[in-house]
Amino acid sequence: EVQLLESGGxxxxxxxxxxLSCATSGFTFGSYAMGWxxxxxxxxxxxxxxINGKGDDTYYADSVKGRFIISRDGSDSTLSLQLNSLRxxxxxxxxxxxxxxxxxxxxxxxDSWGQGTLVTVSS
Amino acid sequence: DVRMTQSPSSLSASVGxxxxxxxxxxxxxxxxxxxxxxxxxxAPQLLMYAASTLQSGVPSRFSGSGSGTNFTLTISSLQPEDxxxxxxxxxxxxxxxxxxxxxxxxxx
Numbered sequence: 001e002v003q004l005l006e007s008g009g010x011x012x013x014x015x016x017x018x019x020l021s022c023a024t025s026g027f028t029f030g031s032y033a034m035g036w037x038x039x040x041x042x043x044x045x046x047x048x049x050x051i052n053g054k055g056d057d058t059y060y061a062d063s064v065k066g067r068f069i070i071s072r073d074g075s076d077s078t079l080s081l082q083l084n085s086l087r088x089x090x091x092x093x094x095x096x097x098x099x100x101x102x103x104x105x106x107x108x109x110x111d112s113w114g115q116g117t118l119v120t121v122s123s
Numbered sequence: 124d125v126r127m128t129q130s131p132s133s134l135s136a137s138v139g140x141x142x143x144x145x146x147x148x149x150x151x152x153x154x155x156x157x158x159x160x161x162x163x164x165x166a167p168q169l170l171m172y173a174a175s176t177l178q179s180g181v182p183s184r185f186s187g188s189g190s191g192t193n194f195t196l197t198i199s200s201l202q203p204e205d206x207x208x209x210x211x212x213x214x215x216x217x218x219x220x221x222x223x224x225x226x227x228x229x230x231x
Binding site: 033035037044045046047050052057059062095099100103105106107108109110111113114115116 | 124155157159161165166167168169172173176178208210212214217218219220221222223224225
């Protein structure tokens, strides 16, 4: 069974930093791209970042580019997101998700999600 | 960047109703469109990918159609467990994604 478990959320002041982790199990970690998606309180889903299976290709939403860093560690099947220069607008539940890529790379979707970890940025 | 819109933003319906949600992309995304369902306090779950392919385990009352810029998600006979928020998401740009703003289906 695929399992994704986020941790590391919490309360931080504007300008501060936080590191989120997503522990995974039940699948071959290195064979899948992984992503982070966030949801501000009472709002919709916002894609944040994606990393390919090898970890050498990363993508970011414009809203976090230059401030957040996605990474992965194959030795313990963990996905991470380093959040720097945090703003109030970054307050959200952060979900990690597995990316399924099929049909020769044409069909891509998030097929498994964690339960999320809450990040609150406030003074 | 591809922008996604959904309509309506919310709707009220009764058990047994046929419900249709529309999703539009700012430019053609072929059939690279996915649908997710999210219930309050829970993580989203994949319903459909490639516009019309049902994810394993999803009831057949859900169906999807469309290509290019216009897509629809239809629930043929709404069940109590279907009251939720539905999001479309484009995957045209490889590992760069955009979600629609969501459509909340609640009980009339």
